[in-house]
Amino acid sequence: MSKKFNVKKLVDDLGGIIPTSQFAETHRTAPYRWIRTGSLSLKILERIKSNCHRTINIDTYFEDTQ
DSSP: OEEEEOHHHHHHHTTSHHHHHHHHTSOTTHHHHHHHHTOOOHHHHHHHHHHOOSOOOGGGGEEEEO
């Protein structure tokens, strides 16, 4: 059984595209690419966790794939 990271759910939980790009310190359109490709780098996740003052449990965004 493999897992897939649900980037769209993360972006939605962070308040949408613009807040997510601000937390990640990236261009406004970067989250669209992450959603399209279904991936983002560990460096981006680190920035989001550092800049977002909410508790983010990354494990909740991993889903089983078939």
